[in-house]
Amino acid sequence: MIEDLNLQREYWTRRDLLKTGGVLAAALGVAACTGSSTRSISTPGGAKFIQPNELTSNNGLLELTLRCEGQTIPYGNGTRFAYTYNGTSPGPTLRVRSGDRLVITLENRLSEPTNLHTHGLHVSPLGNSDNVFIQIAPGQSHVYTYDIPSDHRSSLCWYHPHHHGMVAPQLGGGLFGAIIVEDMHEQVAELANINERVLILNDPKIGKNNAVTNASMMEKMQGREGGDALVNGVFAPMLSAPAGTLELWRIVNASPSRYYRLALDKQQLQIIGTDGGRLERPYAVDDILLAPGERSDILVAPTQQGPYALRTLGYDRGSMGMGGGMMGGGSTRSSNAQIIATLNVSGSAPAAPLPKVLAAATRLDAGSATSQRDIELAVGMGGGMGNGGMMDFTINGATFDANRVDISASAGSTEDWVLTNTSAMDHPFHLHAWPFRVIERSSGPADPPGWKDTVNVPARGSVRIRIPFVDITGRTVYHCHILDHEDQGMMGVIEVA
Numbered sequence: 001m002i003e004d005l006n007l008q009r010e011y012w013t014r015r016d017l018l019k020t021g022g023v024l025a026a027a028l029g030v031a032a033c034t035g036s037s038t039r040s041i042s043t044p045g046g047a048k049f050i051q052p053n054e055l056t057s058n059n060g061l062l063e064l065t066l067r068c069e070g071q072t073i074p075y076g077n078g079t080r081f082a083y084t085y086n087g088t089s090p091g092p093t094l095r096v097r098s099g100d101r102l103v104i105t106l107e108n109r110l111s112e113p114t115n116l117h118t119h120g121l122h123v124s125p126l127g128n129s130d131n132v133f134i135q136i137a138p139g140q141s142h143v144y145t146y147d148i149p150s151d152h153r154s155s156l157c158w159y160h161p162h163h164h165g166m167v168a169p170q171l172g173g174g175l176f177g178a179i180i181v182e183d184m185h186e187q188v189a190e191l192a193n194i195n196e197r198v199l200i201l202n203d204p205k206i207g208k209n210n211a212v213t214n215a216s217m218m219e220k221m222q223g224r225e226g227g228d229a230l231v232n233g234v235f236a237p238m239l240s241a242p243a244g245t246l247e248l249w250r251i252v253n254a255s256p257s258r259y260y261r262l263a264l265d266k267q268q269l270q271i272i273g274t275d276g277g278r279l280e281r282p283y284a285v286d287d288i289l290l291a292p293g294e295r296s297d298i299l300v301a302p303t304q305q306g307p308y309a310l311r312t313l314g315y316d317r318g319s320m321g322m323g324g325g326m327m328g329g330g331s332t333r334s335s336n337a338q339i340i341a342t343l344n345v346s347g348s349a350p351a352a353p354l355p356k357v358l359a360a361a362t363r364l365d366a367g368s369a370t371s372q373r374d375i376e377l378a379v380g381m382g383g384g385m386g387n388g389g390m391m392d393f394t395i396n397g398a399t400f401d402a403n404r405v406d407i408s409a410s411a412g413s414t415e416d417w418v419l420t421n422t423s424a425m426d427h428p429f430h431l432h433a434w435p436f437r438v439i440e441r442s443s444g445p446a447d448p449p450g451w452k453d454t455v456n457v458p459a460r461g462s463v464r465i466r467i468p469f470v471d472i473t474g475r476t477v478y479h480c481h482i483l484d485h486e487d488q489g490m491m492g493v494i495e496v497a
């Protein structure tokens with residue numbers, strides 16, 4: 001079975017995709033079926049690229065209300081139902097600086113509890129800061145106050161609900177938005193005239209009412225994937241840029257379960273930031289895998305006229321591993337290939353110079369670890385038939401209990417965690433509050449470099465991460481960022497004191 005998976009992964013090479021005629025389709029501005037499965041086109045592409053509204057801090061403060069509400073919003077030539085922040089999905093982009101205070105009044109106009117998590121912000125998980133144990137009942141509001149440290153590095157973070165048991169339907173329904181932290185010490189001359197765009201990827205089910213937030217038992221076990229991937233709520237938008245300019249694309253995978261392996265036709269991608277913020281220098285790749293929760297800041301320097309498709313190459317994220325029977329032949333779940341957006345370049349010009357140095361050598365130091373912990377991600381029969389046929393999704397043999405502390409670590413220590421996935425499907429592992437470095441992967445090199453807060457742990461694979469428990473103390477969580485798995489309990493509690 002594993003050999004099969006690898007074969008299938010290899011099958012989806014970029015060359016194959018180019019061969020199957022996606023380029024022509026891109027020129028026409030329509031989606032092409034570039035994978036092995038044929039799928040009809042649900043919405044015409046080529047719509048205008050739009051960015052979420054942006055709210056910027058002033059004199060060290062950004063204060064706003066986020067109202068969560070189910071609404072009918074524009075989609076293509078019609079409408080669709082979505083959960084919205086202030087009437088839109090994605091919600092507004094929040095742009096702050098290191099040292100700022102961010103104050104958010106969250107107003108719950110859903111018919112179920114919700115709350116707010118600022119994924120990637122290096123802030124306290126206690127009190128009214130990034131505390132995921134807070135619950136906000138329907139009709140209630142809550143004021144969150146986040147003090148962003150003065151040495152917070154430039155980074156792309158995001159916000160979304162974190163109410164255990166309801167995260168996948170609420171986020172899949174449309175509740176997410178970007179947070180951009182700018183560090184004034186990381187101003188880079190070559191980036192001064194950059195064309196900066198936020199691209200939030202998500203794949204909602206399209207429909208007229210809140211039934212779009214439902215999922216079958218099988219979808220919950222595999223991790224729900226909706227329809228087409230959208231960029232800021234728009235299908236396959238068209239971006240335009242003159243040759244010789246520098247584009248900065250800040251990409252968030254805000255999908256509950258869908259993986260993206262992104263590649264831009266005939267162009268290299270220069271990664272300048274990962275989940276944990278700016279890299280020290282650009283890092284060139286042909287494609288980049290973004291598991292749910294991961295982010296990437298990339299530079300694109302177009303030189304020649306033409307349409308260039310930004311594609312997600314297919315990605316096979318494994319199966320339930322049941323092999324036939326009631327689970328239906330092992331139920332493979334792969335994230336489909338698709339054109340995500342098209343970059344239309346006009347004219348021709350030499351490439352804009354890339355910055356050589358982006359950020360000073362990191363203040364955080366991965367150093368060496370003082371201790372090691374083994375973390376096992378598993379899928380088992382568990383409750384079996386008694387659980388309605390639902391599998392158990394566990395970390396170190398247990399499902400989530402908010403009243404239990406699973407890991408106690410001491411403030412100031414540095415730990416290595418060896419994340420081992422014994423199941424036949426991938427799980428993206430996310431730790432709140434403390435960024436980490438990827439030290440070693442069973443599947444190959446530990447790149448790209450940089451700090452992370454989410455890392456994919458492939459089926460039957462393992463990853464070693466190194467975590468300095470500095471700056472922040474308190475109790476928070478780590479979990480699988482396939483949000484249906486998190487909702488089913490694939491989450492643990494950590495306390496650092």
Ligand code: C2O
Nearest residue numbers: 117119162293430
């Ligand atoms: Cu983006 Cu605990 O999650």
Ligand code: CU
Nearest residue numbers: 118119120432
């Ligand atoms: Cu998080």
Ligand code: CU
Nearest residue numbers: 427480482485
């Ligand atoms: Cu998982």
